[in-house]
Amino acid sequence: MLIIFLLTLLLQFVSTWGLSLRLCQTRSRWSKVHINFIAALPLPFLLLAFSAFVFLRTVNESQAECGPDACGWAIIAAMFGAIAAALLYLAGIGVSAIALRSRKEPEVDDVADIFS
Numbered sequence: 001m002l003i004i005f006l007l008t009l010l011l012q013f014v015s016t017w018g019l020s021l022r023l024c025q026t027r028s029r030w031s032k033v034h035i036n037f038i039a040a041l042p043l044p045f046l047l048l049a050f051s052a053f054v055f056l057r058t059v060n061e062s063q064a065e066c067g068p069d070a071c072g073w074a075i076i077a078a079m080f081g082a083i084a085a086a087l088l089y090l091a092g093i094g095v096s097a098i099a100l101r102s103r104k105e106p107e108v109d110d111v112a113d114i115f116s
Helices: 002-026 032-039 042-059 070-102
Strands: none
Touching: 002 032, 002 042, 002 070, 032 070, 042 070
């Protein structure tokens, strides 16, 4: 279980780092805050969508289909997934901010002066 958690965290960090640098190159007019919020979204969104699916599917089943305590455990797992998605999103925002802060700005000295 710990290995899955660490792999998910690593995947979130790597994907957020890469996506934030890519968005910074392709969307130069966007603010850094906007890039941070968008770059951190993909993995937490997938986890939240899966958690919502499990929650809604469990809530709509009857007690006869669930069995003893199965519905309760599925709802708890879905809520844990939603909390984990929120924490991954916050961590992704931090990683994206670090990635944008650590990137090198292009040098402006090579640009010709248009007013000369």
